[in-house]
Amino acid sequence: MTTTRTRFTGRTALVTGAGSGIGRAIALALAAEGAQVAVAGRRREPLDETVRLIEEQGGKALAVTADVTDATEVGALVDAVVDRFGSLDVAVNNAGVFRGGQPLADLPEDDWRAQLDTNVTGVFLALRAQIRRMRQQPSGGAIVNIASTFGAHTRQPGAAAYSATKAAVSVLTRGAALDHIRDGVRINAVSPGAVETPMSLRPGETDADRTERARATLPLGRVSTTDEIAAAVLYLASDDASSVVGTDLVVDSGATA
Numbered sequence: 001m002t003t004t005r006t007r008f009t010g011r012t013a014l015v016t017g018a019g020s021g022i023g024r025a026i027a028l029a030l031a032a033e034g035a036q037v038a039v040a041g042r043r044r045e046p047l048d049e050t051v052r053l054i055e056e057q058g059g060k061a062l063a064v065t066a067d068v069t070d071a072t073e074v075g076a077l078v079d080a081v082v083d084r085f086g087s088l089d090v091a092v093n094n095a096g097v098f099r100g101g102q103p104l105a106d107l108p109e110d111d112w113r114a115q116l117d118t119n120v121t122g123v124f125l126a127l128r129a130q131i132r133r134m135r136q137q138p139s140g141g142a143i144v145n146i147a148s149t150f151g152a153h154t155r156q157p158g159a160a161a162y163s164a165t166k167a168a169v170s171v172l173t174r175g176a177a178l179d180h181i182r183d184g185v186r187i188n189a190v191s192p193g194a195v196e197t198p199m200s201l202r203p204g205e206t207d208a209d210r211t212e213r214a215r216a217t218l219p220l221g222r223v224s225t226t227d228e229i230a231a232a233v234l235y236l237a238s239d240d241a242s243s244v245v246g247t248d249l250v251v252d253s254g255a256t257a
Contacts, residue, residue, distance in 0.1 A: 006033060008033045008035035008090065009033070009034030011087075011089035012035065012081060012087050012088055013027075013035040013090035014037075014040065014078070015027045015037065015040070015091075015092045016041065016066075016095040016126060018039035018040060018047065018050050019041040019046025021195075021198075022226050023041070023092075023094040023095070024039075025229065027050055027061070028053060028057070029227070029230040030090065030092075032057060032059070033234065036060045036061070038061070038080070038081040039054075039061060039062070040063075040068075041095065042067055047064075047065065051063045060085075062084050068093075068095045068118060069118055069121055069125070070125075074125045074126055088133045089141050090141065090144075091144075092144045092233055093122075093126045093127065093143070093145045093146060096119045096165075098199055099111035099114055099161070099162070100159045101158045104160040104161065115162055116161075116165055119165035120165050120172070127172070131187075134183075135180065137184070138184075142185070142187075142238075143176075144187075145172070145173045145187070145190075146233075147189045147248060148191050148193075151167030152170040152248065153191060153252075170191065173248065178246060188241070189249065191252070192224060192229050192252065193218075193252025194210075194223040195223055196226060214253070217255075218253040218254060224251055
């Protein structure tokens with residue numbers, strides 16, 4: 001028998017980078033458990049598709065275009081969510097970019113700055129705006145940042161800059177968690193390993209190629225699904241994890257075990 005969970009009924013959630021992949025899966029999972037969900041990203045069309053999928057399953061959703069590297073846009077994003085739904089109870093900072101595949105000495109400066117701006121400064125700006133709102137609410141709030149196993153947990157050739165930015169997300173999460181838990185804002189991170197998204201495909205690799213590689217190299221024998229990452233995020237954002245503060249939950253098919 002399938003039991004419908006309602007851990008987020010009556011709560012408002014914001015997910016950045018929600019136009020596809022992990023972000024969309026998180027938004028859909030939050031809506032399925034009762035949340036009103038605001039989805040954010042740079043491009044409107046994929047956000048509208050996420051909203052459509054949420055509304056098809058009976059949920060409420062709002063699409064807001066915003067660039068997380070712009071403090072003014074991030075502030076306006078939080079204001080739009082609160083204006084529409086009345087509160088901001090859960091935030092998931094998923095927006096991120098990967099520019100790599102070559103040794104660090106060959107990485108263009110623009111690629112370095114793009115990753116630093118989105119993956120680190122973008123998370124900082126989002127956190128700051130979200131915390132400032134949540135600490136005004138009697139119920140506080142919960143924030144989950146999406147880091148990566150690349151960074152604090154493992155490294156790989158061709159991903160030095162990306163790994164540095166994601167390690168920063170892990171450390172930023174822990175520091176912010178200590179700063180604001182007494183404000184009623186609980187902050188954690190999830191670090192995915194290889195997931196069934198285009199980002200985990202190597203150059204020229206097909207989905208079938210990745211399946212064979214994962215079967216041979218990962219302890220679990222397969223990559224994670226986006227739904228599995230979403231489940232980890234929802235756990236940390238829910239009251240089930242009410243005493244979990246500043247953790248970085250690895251979901252990686254055993255790759256870093």
